[in-house]
Amino acid sequence: GGTTKEDVKNESTGAAAAGGKADPNAATKKGLTVGFLPKQVNNPYFTSADKGGEAALKELGSSYKEVGPSSATDTSGQVSYVNTLTQQQVDAMAVSAQDPGALCTALKQAMSNDIKVVTYDSDTNPECRNAFVSQASAEDLGRTEVQLLAEQIGYKGEIAILSAAQTATNQNIWIDFMKDELKDPKYKDIKLVKVAYGNDDAQQSFQQTQGLLQEYPNLKGIISPTTVGIKAAAQYLSGSKYKGKVKLTGLGTPNDMRKYVKNGTVDAFELWDPAKLGALAAQTAVALVSGQITGKEGETFKAGGTSYTIGKDGVISLGKPTVFDAKNIDQFNF
Amino acid sequence: MTVITPNQAPAAEVPKSSGTRLVDRVFKMRELAILVVFLVMIAVTQAGNSEFLSEQGIKDLLLNATILVLVATGQSLVVITRNVDLSVGSTLGITAFAAGIYLQDGGNPIVAIALAVLLGIGFGLLNGLLVSLGQVPALVVTLGTMYIIRGIDSIWVGSRQITAADLPGGFVDFGSGGISAVPYLALIALAVLVATAYYLKHFGSGRELYALGSNPEAARLAGIPVRKRILAAYTFCGALAGLAGAMYLARFGNVDSGTGNGYELTVVSAVVVGGVVFTGGSGSVYGAALGALLLTSINSVLPALGVSSVWVMAINGTLLILAIAVDRIVALRVASALKKRNARHA
Amino acid sequence: MPESLSRAIRWDTVVGALLIVLLLLSFSTVDGFSNALNLSFLIGNTLPIALIALPMTLLVVSGEIDMSVASTAGLSGAVMGALWNQGMTIEAIIPICLLLGVVCGLINGLLVTRLGLPSLAVTIGTLAAYRGIAQIVLGSDAVTDFPTQYLDFAAGRIGDTFVPQAFLPFLVLLAIAVVALHATPFGRSLFAIGASEEAARFAGIRVKRQKLILFTLTGLMASLTGIFWALHYASARYDNATGLELSVIAAVLLGGIDFDGGKGTLGGAIAGVFLLGALQNVMSLQDVSAQSQIVVTGVLLVVSVLGPRVARQISVARAGRTAASAPVSKAPTPTS
Amino acid sequence: MTHPSDAGPAPVLALRDVAKSFGAVRALRGVSLELFPGEVHALAGENGAGKSTLIKALAGVHRPDAGQVLLDGEPVVFHGPGDARDAGIAVIYQEPTLFPDLSIAENIFMGRQPRRALGRIDHKATHHATAALMQRLGVDLDPDRPARGLSIADQQIVEIAKALSFDARVLIMDEPTAALTGSEVARLFNVVRTLREQGAAVLFISHRLEEIFEICQRVTTLRDGAWIASEPLDGMTEDDLVRRMVGRDLDELYPKQEVEPGEVALSVRRLTREGVFTDVSFEVRRGEIVGLAGLVGAGRTEVARAVFGIDRWDAGEVEVDGRKLINGAPSTAMAAGLALVPEDRRAQGLVMDMSIERNIGLTGLRTTVKAGLMDRGAERSRSLDWAVKLQVKYARIADTVNTLSGGNQQKVVLAKWLATGPKVLIVDEPTRGIDVGTKAEVHRLLSQLAADGVAVLMISSDLPEVLGMADRVLVMHEGRLTAEIPRSDATEETVMAAATGRAAA
Ligand SMILES: Nc1ncnc2c1ncn2[C@@H]1O[C@H](COP(=O)(O)OP(=O)(O)OP(=O)(O)O)[C@@H](O)[C@H]1O
Ligand SMILES: Nc1ncnc2c1ncn2[C@@H]1O[C@H](COP(=O)(O)OP(=O)(O)OP(=O)(O)O)[C@@H](O)[C@H]1O
Ligand SMILES: [Mg+2]
Ligand SMILES: [Mg+2]
DSSP states (O other): OOOOHHHHHHHTOOOOSOOSOOOTTSOOOOSOEEEEEOSSTTOHHHHHHHHHHHHHHHHTTOEEEEOOOSSTTOHHHHHHHHHHHHHTTOSEEEEOOSSTTTTHHHHHHHHHTTOEEEEESSOOOGGGSSEEEESSOHHHHHHHHHHHHHHHTTTOEEEEEEESOTTOHHHHHHHHHHHHHHTSGGGTTEEEEEEEEOTTOHHHHHHHHHHHHHHOTTEEEEEEOSHHHHHHHHHHHHTSTTTTTSEEEEBOOHHHHHHHHHTTSOSEEEEOOHHHHHHHHHHHHHHHHHTSOOSOTTOEEEETTEEEEOOGGGEEEOOOOEEEETTTGGGOOO | OOOOOTTOSOGGGSOTTHHHHHHHHHHHOHHHHHHHHHHHHHHHHHHHOTTTTSHHHHHHHHHHHHHHHHHHHHHHHHHHTTOOOTTHHHHHHHHHHHHHHHHHTTOOHHHHHHHHHHHHHHHHHHHHHHHHHHOOOHHHHHHHHHHHHHHHHHHHHTTOOEEGGGSOHHHHHHHHOEETTEEHHHHHHHHHHHHHHHHHHHBHHHHHHHHHHHOHHHHHHTTOOHHHHHHHHHHHHHHHHHHHHHHHHHHHOEEOTTTTTTHHHHHHHHHHHTTOOTTSSOOOHHHHHHHHHHHHHHHHHHHHTTOOHHHHHHHHHHHHHHHHHHHHHHHHHHHHHHHHHHOOOO | OOHHHHHHTOHHHHHHHHHHHHHHHHHHHSTTTSSHHHHHHHHHHHHHHHHHHHHHHHHHHTTOOOTTHHHHHHHHHHHHHHHHHHTOOHHHHHHHHHHHHHHHHHHHHHHHHTSOOOHHHHHHHHHHHHHHHHHHHHTTOOBOOOOHHHHHHHHOBSTTSSOBTTHHHHHHHHHHHHHHHHHSHHHHHHHHHHHOHHHHHHTTOOHHHHHHHHHHHHHHHHHHHHHHHHHHTTOBOTTTTTTHHHHHHHHHHHTTOOTTSSOOOHHHHHHHHHHHHHHHHHHHHTTOOHHHHHHHHHHHHHHHHHHHHHHHHHHHHHHHHHHHHSOOOOOOOOOO | OOOOTTTSOOOSEEEEEEEEEETTEEEEEEEEEEEOTTEEEEEEEOTTSSHHHHHHHHTTSSOOSEEEEEETTEEEOOOSHHHHHHTTEEEEOSSOOOOTTSBHHHHHHTTOOOBOGGGBBOHHHHHHHHHHHHHHHTOOOOTTSBSTTOOHHHHHHHHHHHHHHTTOSEEEEESTTTTOOHHHHHHHHHHHHHHHHTTOEEEEEOSOHHHHHHHOSEEEEEETTEEEEEEEOTTOOHHHHHHHHHSSOOOOSOOOOOOOOOSEEEEEEEEEETTTEEEEEEEEETTOEEEEEEOTTSSHHHHHHHHHTSSOOSEEEEEETTEEOOTTOHHHHHHTTEEEEOSOIIIIIOOTTSBHHHHHHGGGTTTSEETTEEOHHHHHHHHHHHHHHTTOOOSOTTSBGGGSOHHHHHHHHHHHHHTTOOSEEEEESTTTTOOHHHHHHHHHHHHHHHHTTOEEEEEOSOHHHHHHHOSEEEEEETTEEEEEEEGGGOOHHHHHHHHTTOSOO
């Protein structure tokens, strides 16, 4: 008689997050310290997000700090940074989790030390944080990317997906929604032939793109829901004979993609504004510390003039992504 | 004086069994085993996917190998002297960024390349000085400088990045352009490779690298300037890592603080697969280059055959082991065959 | 220079002393360092490296290296997750995973000893292969719902003290390893093998067998670490512990283990492991950025090899001077 | 002092009052030496007397702590071996210093290969020059063969060829003949004589005194790092020389005790290792010393290696004390009571970076154990006992063996194996590089061991040693046993005849 998965399931039902009561009218506290812990420091995407958080905190009269590992797969490094922030007794931390489970013990430890925990960009298990600030609803992202590409290829032909790591939580959810979207009859002439993984590494994504094109000579389009992947794929396409013939879309930053939009490799792609994401994470953290919210479904709070409502499992959504193309791309700089 | 009579080698000078000698040579060439593995792999892939060896396909294969070939060439020189340079990945990253920053501000591509090479030389010198003057184990020192350079790189680069849009169009086009299926970058790498191999074989200082890797103490007694040679090998390795950095920039048009992280293992793999022995003194840069070609090609072959990327890593590792094992078994066979034939009967 | 003195400045003792100095300094000057929770974090996060450092030290002393340890750990975590998802009991899974580690180590060992391949090359190959298999086994899953009593054991501490529960078993393993390396014929033969394999063979030492045992032990410990990792972080993914091999190697090198084989002490290696761990902890608490920490690690490594070298040169120069200044005795008169 | 320096030619190379210490060890204290053109000068002294150190001081490997090196009467400072080489000094070091991965030709010409235009190496010329050198030395070694796997003797020959290729003014040879057999030594001496006649100055070290008397004109003796005498050899006897070296009279060099052989202890039957040796059968009885003679490369070492289990054999069987040995398993051979003192002490006999104590202890890992753990006290006393018994000259038992002189290293190897209390002892060139005094001790030891019932198989290229010590002499030629000669019939002629394949077996 050992312990199996079933036993564990039975024993650990219920027990969700956060007790206490929200007071929507409580005063916003000042002089707090919020620690940002991105998946990786020096990652341009997270740097813009955290900069957004920094600006928002300044506005709210609180202070900001950033710590984090220098590698996006150094989960143990991230755990020890959670510990560090706990030791330093910050008031709240905003975390983008490399792994949904690995941070749990440490985050719970932090919460039991009266530190509010907000996840942003990448969530952990719901019971390990107070709230999750989502960049856009996963459903929106998945479906719109398919819609973008379908338009570009005239609703016809073979397409493929170039994702990040096989374990990337976000990407996997989005890809599920993409597949769901493709079930709609209007896409009946589109065939998803393969999901490839470039591990968010420029060179691997590059070679995966090559492989896709060699394996499927009739490929018409590629969706790459990762900023590293789309950039590598664009760079490969723009230097190959496939430039302009194979369409590419996905999630990218305007600065990365400007050149490829201008030289005709890419028609359009999308992304949310990472700075806004970071700002919202900061605002949520402050609201949590101030007691304006506790993270329960249905609570509302105001941030930067907009009102947000907490959804199921403590998820707060930023809104719809922006589509960038040759017409509007010069208006953005991140 | 340039009149050359073809085939004037006097037949009498050739030792008795020139036939078997040739066979020996060919068999002793450890590179051959890798070449065979490589060709078989390419042939199988082509059979499974006729697009593979299209003009674009060949170009991609060559381009992918180029950067690794360069770095592996430099690394071989160091490994031949019984040392190792683990900092090449970090050097590649930082030089690529330096060249990129310079180009971003409207610099001249040639100067940018020179800059990258010079920076590489600087780091090579640092490693070389530590290893040769400090006389400390290369593995530790270069693991240390790997961390140091990587750290400096990421502090300096921060979250900045160089993208293709920042670079002169000509530079980026050069990175992916070529003469039909042969990319310019591959031509440069080939030139470097051939020159290095020629130097190693035909110049005294080149042979001395082998000598001091083979037996450092004997090298000292033979009056070989050991420290100077080791310093030179590291400097050359650094220079090629710098050149590779510039090429990386041209090829991928994209450099950030993570560029080159973990590259050292790939380079070491290529060198080892290529038959350059870690205890120094033997191996050739051609072998290392073939090793690099083999390793990068595996990464193109598997997707081209439609192998799910889930399998890629496992297959990669298995092939790596297979390559060195086959190489080793062939070498053992040949050695025992030679021994039986050569057994001295004075 | 008196023998006792030159012995005292051996690098492993220096590392041990540095560790103590660092701990004492941090206790008094670094906020948040000395409380029990932080210390338990420090030890807990360093344990995986320390666990693998035990067999790695023995391996390096015998002149070999295993780069695949982190992948073996990842593989055993992945298999653990996959089997757990299948509904097996954890008590059955753990022995299976340990066995798997033994197999991984055995494969490395056989390739090295039977085919005579260089271990660096072999294990770079298996580094990729084992990780790849882990990826095939578990794919994109992240298994997190292991039973709480196991998770608590791997992550919890003994009461309110700073000692993680898993630390005591580690101490036992450490003691076994120290005795094995420094007090048994087996350990003695490892030093001989590392310093001169041929001479060891001529002395009747079963070189291949000893190496095979070592690689197997390393695999076993790596898989144990993989299990510990998955439980400690409550997450089994195929990419668990990626890159751990370099941390282990850096720490072991820092502890004065010579990669040419034949030299070093386990005490030094473990001091190196905890020195790096404590240093990182302190630097994080002091808000030193991750990038600067990398630089510090690198500088420490370089100093760790340059330091003893310089010290030795100075002591040799000094000894030479005293000997040279001693009066030269008159040569005896020739007999003819 | 009786120097002819005021008369004859001026010395080419000289040392004046040179001192050199390694830590606490004072290897040289105020030594002077003069080398004259057209003269072969011997350097004699016990193991550890400082001969090799002196040579290294001459060659620029060591910088003397005090004193001067004089070249053509002018003080010089050699900053490295390269400087000495450029000054026309060629050195053969005591231990071969080859590049195993490079060809013999490259080994010989490393750093000074014939060049073509633009400084490129002329590989062909290198090959031919090497072939010519080999011919001059009368050996058949392929210039393109890598040095890896060469026997010690062949390595020594390559070293000699290397030194000859310099056409140096000064040729220094540190025990060049230690691994050679008579015919090769004879050829080497012919070459040396030619060089001498051409006006070269030669410094020659050997522990075989008859060689010194054969080729040298003058001798300098060292004792414990101190200069004892420099004098002409004319009119000196071997005993005189020994007295200078050792400071006392010497016991008999070959103290063979008569022993009645007991039952068979080692029995080798139809042993074959393809391409190396074929169909080798012999027996060694308790109390017997059996010599194994043959030319270099005859395969004697190979047989010993296979018997001990280092190499596998392809056919045949080996029994020690009635127990069949397992193919390729030295540990079972040891357990059966077999010991092998290998010929290459640096690579095979010793772990150079380990202490004397631990090196000797290495063969006792199974015996100096208490409750599964090392018994350090027992290990130390075992090592000390044997180091003292063999009169190893060392500063501390915990010093690494690479600080010992060549001969003392050899004693450590012997100690290491004698400490196992073997029933059968195979010694491969046991006295290579050992001074006369110690040689006599080693012989007495072997003789004593035999008297105590140990079966001894002695491989040696030193023919007088074989003749002086062996009860029977086995002779190998081209991988086969060609003769078995009883002590009574064994002479230089009979043994050499069998070794060169002239006599029918
Ligand atoms: N590198 C070294 N470090 C320490 N001691 C040394 C070193 N080299 C030589 N010695 C010591 O110097 C002394 C002289 O050694 P050397 O090798 O010159 O003797 P040798 O006369 O050549 O003896 P042999 O006949 O055995 O070769 C010995 O006591 C030896 O232990
Ligand atoms: N040209 C060669 N190629 C390959 N192996 C060689 C060559 N020359 C010698 N050997 C090896 O050396 C062996 C001869 O060994 P070795 O010279 O040690 O014999 P030996 O009779 O013990 O001579 P000695 O003891 O005088 O060195 C050959 O059987 C072979 O294994
Ligand atoms: Mg000597
Ligand atoms: Mg021999």
